[in-house]
Structure formats: structure tokens, C-alpha cells
Amino acid sequence: MDAGEDNRTGDVVDRATGGATGREADEEPTIRIDGRTDGHGGRAARRDEAVRAAVEQGLLGPDTPIVGLLDVAGIRESAAALRAAFDAVTAPGTPVLHAFAVKATPLVPVLRLLREEGIGAEVASPGELALARAAGVPPSRTVLDSPAKTPAELREALALGIAVNADNPQELDRIDGLMRSATSRSPLGIRVNPQVGGGSIGATSTATATSKFGVALRDEGAREWVVRAYAERPWLTRLHAHTGSQGIPLSLLAQGVAETYALAEEINRRIGRPQIDTLDIGGGLPVNFGSDTETPTYAQYARLLGEAVPGLFSGRYGLVTEFGRSLLAKHGTVVARVEYAKSAGGRPVAVTHAGVQVATRTVYAPGSWPLRIAAYDGKGRPRTGAPVVQDVAGPACFAGDLLAEGRALPLLEQGDYAAALDTGAYYFAHHYAYNSLARPGIYGFTQDGAGEGVSFATVRGTQSLDEIVAESGGAHADALTTRRAPGRG
Ligand SMILES: *Cc1c(COP(=O)(O)O)cnc(C)c1O
Numbered sequence: 001m002d003a004g005e006d007n008r009t010g011d012v013v014d015r016a017t018g019g020a021t022g023r024e025a026d027e028e029p030t031i032r033i034d035g036r037t038d039g040h041g042g043r044a045a046r047r048d049e050a051v052r053a054a055v056e057q058g059l060l061g062p063d064t065p066i067v068g069l070l071d072v073a074g075i076r077e078s079a080a081a082l083r084a085a086f087d088a089v090t091a092p093g094t095p096v097l098h099a100f101a102v103k104a105t106p107l108v109p110v111l112r113l114l115r116e117e118g119i120g121a122e123v124a125s126p127g128e129l130a131l132a133r134a135a136g137v138p139p140s141r142t143v144l145d146s147p148a149k150t151p152a153e154l155r156e157a158l159a160l161g162i163a164v165n166a167d168n169p170q171e172l173d174r175i176d177g178l179m180r181s182a183t184s185r186s187p188l189g190i191r192v193n194p195q196v197g198g199g200s201i202g203a204t205s206t207a208t209a210t211s212k213f214g215v216a217l218r219d220e221g222a223r224e225w226v227v228r229a230y231a232e233r234p235w236l237t238r239l240h241a242h243t244g245s246q247g248i249p250l251s252l253l254a255q256g257v258a259e260t261y262a263l264a265e266e267i268n269r270r271i272g273r274p275q276i277d278t279l280d281i282g283g284g285l286p287v288n289f290g291s292d293t294e295t296p297t298y299a300q301y302a303r304l305l306g307e308a309v310p311g312l313f314s315g316r317y318g319l320v321t322e323f324g325r326s327l328l329a330k331h332g333t334v335v336a337r338v339e340y341a342k343s344a345g346g347r348p349v350a351v352t353h354a355g356v357q358v359a360t361r362t363v364y365a366p367g368s369w370p371l372r373i374a375a376y377d378g379k380g381r382p383r384t385g386a387p388v389v390q391d392v393a394g395p396a397c398f399a400g401d402l403l404a405e406g407r408a409l410p411l412l413e414q415g416d417y418a419a420a421l422d423t424g425a426y427y428f429a430h431h432y433a434y435n436s437l438a439r440p441g442i443y444g445f446t447q448d449g450a451g452e453g454v455s456f457a458t459v460r461g462t463q464s465l466d467e468i469v470a471e472s473g474g475a476h477a478d479a480l481t482t483r484r485a486p487g488r489g
Pocket of ligand 1: 325
């Protein structure tokens with residue numbers, strides 16, 4: 001089974017506090033990270049300790065009813081696993097840049113932590129580039145990929161020496177103009193869409209026939225255009241593809257890389273020199289949202305790539321990767337207080353402070369993005385008790401604002417906490433301003449010594465009401481009333 005299918009079924013393990021039972025890839029025993037099964041301070045045990053400590057230390061409570069928690073040790077482990085996976089398969093001396101897709105978790109301290117772990121940044125907007133720079137990620141370890149780069153963005157990237165992948169012929173025209181007027185250290189490439197097809201989630205499938213990204217390789221004349229583009233521009237030395245994200249089966253990801261590799265080989269052969277020296281294979285490793293088991297692993301993917309694309313790791317090409325979700329998702333937890341526990345039509349409903357503002361995709365597309373929910377009591381201890389089918393609702397004023405619908409969990413009571421697991425990527429860092437709900441504070445946690453205590457570092461403070469007013473036009477309160485309507489004298 002392709003691990004990428006995990007999200008298709010909506011078959012989420014509800015007993016987040018009851019051990020990992022998720023489906024596992026067949027090829028190798030996957031790493032058990034659930035603390036309750038390994039008993040060695042694994043991920044779930046660390047999470048439980050952090051939730052309890054957050055309540056004990058007053059980070060979470062009646063006046064601060066929602067926080068995001070990040071497991072610093074877990075992030076370091078994933079970064080190390082990524083590096084090790086590619087080190088194990090690449091020829092010695094192969095340059096490999098792992099560039100974290102900033103969009104997955106756009107938080108400066110996270111980017112700084114990853115930088116310290118040897119991970120660069122893939123950015124796709126002026127804001128993301130600013131975050132990477134604020135984190136101190138050097139231009140030589142930054143890649144710019146947005147599909148809508150303005151001339152000013154391109155000029156800045158080329159001046160800084162940031163790698164740029166041109167999305168389309170019009171963008172390449174703009175780069176031509178800039179390259180004529182100045183020299184640049186930027187490694188430059190073209191993004192292609194191998195059009196190998198989509199996965200189970202349309203919104204994250206980037207290699208469909210009509211995807212908006214890159215040069216659609218199978219369209220008439222496109223391949224010839226790409227070959228000519230390289231032949232005419234000796235400074236085009238990279239080739240880029242990102243086949244998709246969550247919901248894409250590993251085999252399809254590998255096929256996208258295989259097509260990209262074959263194109264690079266063809267280009268180099270036809271122009272008679274190894275002009276393309278680096279392949280950017282994108283990100284997209286899916287995440288198992290069904291349990292604490294990490295599957296698929298980077299090691300599995302790297303091995304699969306080695307089998308599917310012989311030559312990729314031979315050392316003839318340097319490599320860039322752009323993983324996002326798989327680096328951060330399992331290290332984040334949203335914890336929200338149950339403000340009220342009620343019942344409607346016979347169904348218990350826990351009204352919490354986590355909803356559409358922190359779990360936008362899950363609320364609007366619950367079939368594609370189910371999340372595990374863990375129940376904690378008012379002291380932050382895992383709730384035990386017989387599972388009861390209930391809804392876990394958010395605070396927003398529309399009926400569909402549900403984190404989980406009809407989920408069997410120990411019955412949540414007023415003053416308890418509900419935790420949405422695996423939310424370190426594309427969740428609490430992706431605030432949606434519905435109902436002017438505040439962005440929750442985010443704290444990184446580490447265990448001291450022999451698991452004796454948990455300490456927290458502020459990654460981002462809770463958004464204040466003043467900040468909400470300011471970003472909602474507070475400085476322009478009179479902007480509309482001081483103008484008279486035309487014709488009213
Ligand atoms: C979103 C994106 C990524 C990261 O995808 P993940 O599924 O988070 O690994 C990488 N590259 C590009 C170009 C992207 O758009």
C-alpha cells in the first residue's frame with residue numbers, strides 16, 4: 001500500500017492516547033515513536049508531558065485557552081533522519097541541499113532551528129524570503145520557487161545569489177533581461193510539470209495535466225522548447241519538479257523524479273555537455289495522520305528513488321530537496337480548552353477554542369484532512385474512560401466549525417483540553433482570521449535532563465487585541481466616513 005493513501009480513507013485512529021495502530025508500509029519495520037509502546041520518552045510521551053506542563057506552568061488555562069506546542073527534539077530528529085537518508089544513498093561528495101519548504105511552517109525560530117540542523121529554505125513569496133533571511137538562512141542555501149514572481153522579486157533574488165527556478169517562458173524572458181544587465185551568482189533552473197497525474201487530494205496535486213505549475217512537459221512542443229531554452233542559455237544549470245504533496249503515492253512522486261532525471265539526461269546529451277548539474281526534486285513526502293508511527297520514512301523514500309531512478313545518486317548531479325510537511329507535521333500539537341460541554345440532538349458536543357482559525361483545511365475539507373484528537377483532563381493529564389461518540393467543535397460562528405465530527409473519544413468535559421495532533425505543518429502557523437480570532441501563542445518545548453521537567457520557549461506570542469485592530473484597519477478608522485458621497489452637496 002502506498003502510504004500516501006493514508007489520508008484518503010478518513011480512517012483516523014481516535015484513541016490518540018491508546019498507542020499506535022496505524023497501517024505501516026510493508027518494506028521495513030517502521031520506527032515506533034509512540035511513547036506508550038516504547039516507554040522511552042518517545043513522541044507521544046513527550047507530548048503528554050508537555051501538555052501537562054503547559055497547564056501546570058499556566059501557559060494554557062482559562063485566560064489562554066489555546067496554544068500551539070512544538071517538540072524541539074522531534075524536529076531535530078526529523079532533520080537528522082532526512083540528512084541521514086540521503087547521505088546513505090548518494091555517492092560520496094555529492095552536494096545535497098535540503099531546503100525546507102517555508103510555507104509548511106513559516107516561523108522564524110523554526111527556520112533558525114532547521115538552519116542549525118543543516119537545512120536551508122525553499123521560499124515562494126517576498127514574505128517567506130524575509131522570514132528565511134530573518135532566520136539567517138544564507139542566500140546560498142535558499143531557493144525561490146513561486147509561480148508569480150514579480151520583476152522586483154526576481155531582481156532581488158538574482159542580486160542576492162538565491163537559486164531561482166523559472167516557472168514558465170514569460171518568467172524566463174524576465175530573467176533573460178536581468179541576466180543581460182547584471183551578473184548573478186544565482187543558480188538558475190526551470191520548473192517542469194512532468195504531468196504524471198494527481199493523488200487523492202486535488203488541491204495538493206501539482207503534476208496533473210492542467211496544473212498551474214511549471215512548464216507542462218507533455219504538451220505539444222514543450223519538451224523541445226525546454227531543450228532549446230537550455231541550449232541557448234549556458235547559465236541554466238538546474239532542473240526542478242515538485243510532483244505534489246499530501247495524498248500523492250510514493251510511486252507517483254518517484255515517477256515525477258524519474259521523468260525529471262530523464263529530461264536532464266536528454267538535455268545534457270543533446271547539447272553535448274553536462275550543463276544541468278543539479279536536480280531539484282521538490283518535496284511532498286506524505287505524512288501519516290493516523291497514528292504516531294512515522295511512515296513513510298525518508299529512508300524508504302530515498303531507497304525507492306534509488307531503485308526507480310538509477311543514476312540519480314551517482315554523483316553526476318547535485319541534489320536539492322524541498323520537504324515541508326514531513327519535517328514538521330508530527331512535531332506540532334494544538335491544545336485547546338473545552339469552554340463548554342453540551343449536548344444537541346443526543347450528541348455530546350465539546351465547544352473548544354480550536355477550530356477553523358488553526359485547522360482551516362480540516363474544517364473545510366474534513367474528508368481529506370482528518371486529524372487525530374487527544375483528550376486531556378483539566379490538569380492536562382490524558383483522559384481515560386470509555387469512548388463516547390462526540391463532536392469536537394471550534395469557536396467560530398458557523399455550524400461547520402468542527403475539528404472532529406462523530407469521533408469516539410473519552411467524554412470531554414468543561415475545563416478539559418482537546419489536542420489536535422500532527423499540526424506542526426500547515427495548521428497553527430497558517431492562521432485564518434475568521435471571526436477575528438487571535439493567532440495563538442506557539443511554544444517550543446524541551447525535556448530537561450532525565451525527563452524530569454519540561455521547559456518552554458516562546459516561538460510566537462499570542463496575538464493581542466491591539467494587533468488585531470491594527471491589522472484590521474484600526475489606523476484608518478475614519479477612512480470611509482470623511483469622504484462625502486458624490487452628488488450629496
Ligand atoms: C509546497 C511545496 C513543497 C513542500 O511540499 P510538502 O508536501 O510540504 O513537502 C515543496 N516544493 C514546492 C515547490 C512546493 O510548492
